[in-house]
Amino acid sequence: MQSDLWKKFLKNRMAVAGSLLVFGLFFTAVFAPLLAPYEPTEIHLDRILAPPSAAHWFGTDQLGRDIFSRMIWGSRISLMVGFVSTGIAILIGTVLGALSGYYGRWLDPLVMRSVDIMLCFPTLFLILAVIAFLEPSIWNIMIIIGLTGWMGVTRLVRADFITLKERDFVLAAKAIGAGDLRVIFVHILPNAMASLLVAATFGVAGAILTESALSFLGIGVQPPMASWGNILTDGKDNIDIAWWLSLFPGLAILFTVLGYNLLGEGIRDTLDPRLKE
Amino acid sequence: MIRYILRRLAFMIPLLIGITIICFAVIHIAPGSPTDLQTQMNPRASAEAKERLRAMYDLDKPLYQQYLLWVGRLVRLDMGISFSQDHRPVADKILERIPITITLNVLSIALIMSVAIPIGILSAVRQNSLFDRLAGLFVFVGYSIPSFWLGLLLMILFGSWLGWLPISGIRSLNAEYLPPARAFLDLLSHLILPVFLLAFSGLAGLSRYMRSNMLEVIRQDYITTARAKGLSERTVIFKHALRNAMLPVITILGLSVPELIGGSVIFESIFVIPGMGQLFYGSVMARDYPVIMGILVIGAVLTLLGNLIADISYALADPRIRIS
Numbered sequence: 001m002q003s004d005l006w007k008k009f010l011k012n013r014m015a016v017a018g019s020l021l022v023f024g025l026f027f028t029a030v031f032a033p034l035l036a037p038y039e040p041t042e043i044h045l046d047r048i049l050a051p052p053s054a055a056h057w058f059g060t061d062q063l064g065r066d067i068f069s070r071m072i073w074g075s076r077i078s079l080m081v082g083f084v085s086t087g088i089a090i091l092i093g094t095v096l097g098a099l100s101g102y103y104g105r106w107l108d109p110l111v112m113r114s115v116d117i118m119l120c121f122p123t124l125f126l127i128l129a130v131i132a133f134l135e136p137s138i139w140n141i142m143i144i145i146g147l148t149g150w151m152g153v154t155r156l157v158r159a160d161f162i163t164l165k166e167r168d169f170v171l172a173a174k175a176i177g178a179g180d181l182r183v184i185f186v187h188i189l190p191n192a193m194a195s196l197l198v199a200a201t202f203g204v205a206g207a208i209l210t211e212s213a214l215s216f217l218g219i220g221v222q223p224p225m226a227s228w229g230n231i232l233t234d235g236k237d238n239i240d241i242a243w244w245l246s247l248f249p250g251l252a253i254l255f256t257v258l259g260y261n262l263l264g265e266g267i268r269d270t271l272d273p274r275l276k277e
Numbered sequence: 278m279i280r281y282i283l284r285r286l287a288f289m290i291p292l293l294i295g296i297t298i299i300c301f302a303v304i305h306i307a308p309g310s311p312t313d314l315q316t317q318m319n320p321r322a323s324a325e326a327k328e329r330l331r332a333m334y335d336l337d338k339p340l341y342q343q344y345l346l347w348v349g350r351l352v353r354l355d356m357g358i359s360f361s362q363d364h365r366p367v368a369d370k371i372l373e374r375i376p377i378t379i380t381l382n383v384l385s386i387a388l389i390m391s392v393a394i395p396i397g398i399l400s401a402v403r404q405n406s407l408f409d410r411l412a413g414l415f416v417f418v419g420y421s422i423p424s425f426w427l428g429l430l431l432m433i434l435f436g437s438w439l440g441w442l443p444i445s446g447i448r449s450l451n452a453e454y455l456p457p458a459r460a461f462l463d464l465l466s467h468l469i470l471p472v473f474l475l476a477f478s479g480l481a482g483l484s485r486y487m488r489s490n491m492l493e494v495i496r497q498d499y500i501t502t503a504r505a506k507g508l509s510e511r512t513v514i515f516k517h518a519l520r521n522a523m524l525p526v527i528t529i530l531g532l533s534v535p536e537l538i539g540g541s542v543i544f545e546s547i548f549v550i551p552g553m554g555q556l557f558y559g560s561v562m563a564r565d566y567p568v569i570m571g572i573l574v575i576g577a578v579l580t581l582l583g584n585l586i587a588d589i590s591y592a593l594a595d596p597r598i599r600i601s
Contacts, residue, residue, distance in 0.1 A: 113291055113292070116295075119532075120580045121573070122536070122538040122576050122577075122580065123539055124539035124542050125538070125557065126299075126573065128542065128569075129303050130303055132561040132566070132569050133303065133306055134306070205420075209421075213425055216423075216425055216426075217543065217546065217558065219561065232426060232429060236429055236547070239437060246429045246433060250427075250430070253423045254422050257421040257422075258417065258421040261420055261421050
């Protein structure tokens with residue numbers, strides 16, 4: 001069974017392409033110190049805004065820092081933001097969705113209305129407003145992206161729970177005396193894993209896009225720490241003279257997000273073909 | 278129909294209460310009191326600003342009273358005075374910015390519809406054709422591309438290298454002296470890039486959605502009947518299938534309102550467009566709390582209105598909705 005799934009997964013071109021891109025991100029982030037030719041914050045005042053060359057593949061910025069090296073270190077931010085934010089969103093969404101789907105009664109309308117209310121806010125507005133009251137730091141950003149991203153997961157898990165809780169295997173588990181918590185986490189949740197995994201993969205893609213937009217606006221990762229988004233801010237400031245500052249970090253974001261989206265699509269096709277549109 | 282609208286309006290009340298509670302929670306989100314934060318975080322904040330903040334949010338009163346007083350003022354559109362140099366009422370500052378933002382959003386929605394719907398139809402009618410595959414690829418890239426980055430690239434290309442389009446503001450410096458037709462073209466040339474970018478991510482989503490709707494509809498019996506009658510494929514698709522496939526699109530457009538309004542923060546600040554998004558961004562950078570809170574509430578209420586309009590249009594278009 002397991003090896004069948006693997007075979008199916010490896011035959012799916014989208015899944016393989018996505019896995020390779022995501023693996024590339026992991027590899028770059030883990031081995032950043034070995035891969036980067038320069039220190040990410042190393043200033044070279046003699047080669048300010050130098051175009052791409054053999055010494056600086058992706059050129060240098062207004063402080064003469066090597067863009068290639070900054071991007072390699074920036075991959076760590078993207079990797080981390082994706083996992084931490086999505087982890088928070090999945091955790092909240094799973095707990096709320098499971099409880100409201102399983103227990104129903106008064107809890108269900110309460111949770112569903114909370115989802116509706118949260119969906120009324122333009123996410124970017126909510127995130128920016130909270131950041132205005134807190135300090136813009138990588139940790140705050142990750143937490144806030146997570147706290148504003150749980151609504152879709154909640155709906156998904158709730159829907160799975162509503163259909164699964166009536167199934168025979170759940171009734172059987174209850175009949176032999178399994179408690180609510182055991183039924184929820186041991187019997188029902190594993191069956192909701194397929195859709196959860198797909199949602200998580202797409203969630204990572206979304207979180208990386210949001211972080212890059214926030215850093216680009218100057219309210220995300222703060223300089224001198226490098227993130228792909230804040231290198232693009234430098235790109236905007238030097239838009240007439242240094243296209244390389246704008247081009248390369250964006251490509252990195254594009255391919256990373258594309259990787260997670262392809263992977264999500266591949267996992268969906270493999271685990272549950274019915275979920276396909 | 279009127280009963281449907283009334284029911285729909287009643288449904289909005291708990292959502293409005295929820296929105297105000299969340300906004301209120303944002304004021305109190307910081308550990309300690311918001312005024313402590315104001316002075317610690319922002320050396321520019323004077324003791325006077327601190328005092329004003331304390332008075333404005335009644336921070337010396339119990340929490341529920343603070344909330345009720347705040348909502349009471351909100352209902353009367355009293356959102357306090359901006360912390361910025363102009364000391365103007367927040368409501369005035371926001372209201373004068375709304376028309377530009379709404380114009381941009383409406384134009385983007387129009388663009389999304391006029392491009393995404395034909396793409397979706399064609400992809401569905403010619404499923405798995407080269408066009409369908411290319412459209413699928415476009416959708417994937419559209420979902421994955423950071424649209425602000427696309428904005429930067431287009432600014433470099435059209436603004437810097439080719440010099441075809443202006444990349445900031447909504448009118449040229451000499452716009453006042455231009456004849457009306459030229460002034461209109463001037464405005465148009467300023468709006469092309471922002472509207473395109475704002476629409477971009479919605480385009481991908483809606484075209485894919487339209488495609489799957491259309492695929493579902495053309496498999497139904499009444500379409501087979503229409504074909505069996507010997508109607509031309511054109512009539513079948515445009516007269517019989519399209520209407521039903523279009524319906525759910527209304528809901529999707531309604532749901533995309535918060536994303537569009539959120540996106541206005543990014544594009545209005547990149548292109549220096551004096552709308553609500555730019556005001557919000559500036560206020561966040563300057564920690565102008567009364568304006569931030571005001572826009573947060575208004576942004577959510579605008580979303581609510583967008584959804585309401587979408588639901589009512591849906592009910593107008595589909596009698597099944599308003600009867601059940």
